[in-house]
Amino acid sequence: MGAGSYGIDLPTVNRIAEELKAVCDKGIETGIVVGGGNIFRGLSASEAGMERATADYMGMLATVMNALALQTSLEQLGVDTRVMSAIPMPSVCEQYIRRRALRHMERGRIVICAAGTGNPFFTTDTAAALRATELGCDALLKGTQVDGVYSADPKTTPDATRYDRLDYLEVLSKDLKVMDASAISLTRENGIPILVFSINEPGSFMKVLNGQGSCTIIEELSSAEGS
Numbered sequence: 001m002g003a004g005s006y007g008i009d010l011p012t013v014n015r016i017a018e019e020l021k022a023v024c025d026k027g028i029e030t031g032i033v034v035g036g037g038n039i040f041r042g043l044s045a046s047e048a049g050m051e052r053a054t055a056d057y058m059g060m061l062a063t064v065m066n067a068l069a070l071q072t073s074l075e076q077l078g079v080d081t082r083v084m085s086a087i088p089m090p091s092v093c094e095q096y097i098r099r100r101a102l103r104h105m106e107r108g109r110i111v112i113c114a115a116g117t118g119n120p121f122f123t124t125d126t127a128a129a130l131r132a133t134e135l136g137c138d139a140l141l142k143g144t145q146v147d148g149v150y151s152a153d154p155k156t157t158p159d160a161t162r163y164d165r166l167d168y169l170e171v172l173s174k175d176l177k178v179m180d181a182s183a184i185s186l187t188r189e190n191g192i193p194i195l196v197f198s199i200n201e202p203g204s205f206m207k208v209l210n211g212q213g214s215c216t217i218i219e220e221l222s223s224a225e226g227s
Contacts, residue, residue, distance in 0.1 A: 006039070017073035017074045019205040031105060031131060033127050034067050034124075035063055042056035042057075042059030067093070082112070086115040086116060086117055086127070098134050129186040133192065139192060144198060147198040147201065147214040150163070165219075168219070197215035201214075
């Protein structure tokens with residue numbers, strides 16, 4: 001939603017699409033999991049009194065809208081793209097099927113995964129961890145509003161500590177709010193490192209992939225240090 005308080009800001013979408021194109025042009029197989037908080041947050045609606053499952057389904061539909069907007073921007077840049085939804089809607093996009101998603105990525109297409117896991121009570125973080133595991137991804141990159149993981153929200157706590165590297169278990173024990181526990185556990189079980197970076201910094205996606213950008217790496221530190 002860019003600088004706005006609601007909806008889809010097309011200049012922001014276009015900027016993110018350009019960053020994704022730069023990665024795709026390097027021959028890096030890429031899958032994207034999009035959220036829908038700029039349009040509708042299921043958990044917030046649930047806390048306001050809406051039945052949780054219904055609220056979550058509405059949030060999933062919001063992610064499809066964002067996925068279609070991102071697809072349009074990417075295709076305008078000449079990037080071959082497929083939106084794959086966990087909730088079947090064949091007149092709008094493809095249904096998510098693991099083998100089909102793998103074939104798309106192998107052919108150089110960016111796969112945009114929408115509608116989370118297709119199930120209520122699971123966050124977009126968990127959907128990202130699940131898709132990264134299913135598709136055999138080398139890493140999970142999370143684009144956020146800040147340049148890594150902090151001990152507290154740096155916007156409200158100026159003296160919050162920033163971490164360069166964390167162990168999965170440390171994230172869980174310190175209850176750091178970077179991703180939910182199920183997402184952290186899933187990536188830990190499958191040895192997928194998580195790189196948390198700022199999506200607002202131009203060129204940050206490629207910099208992080210090149211090992212140059214500012215980010216926090218979450219991985220199994222004992223095995224990483226011994227390798």
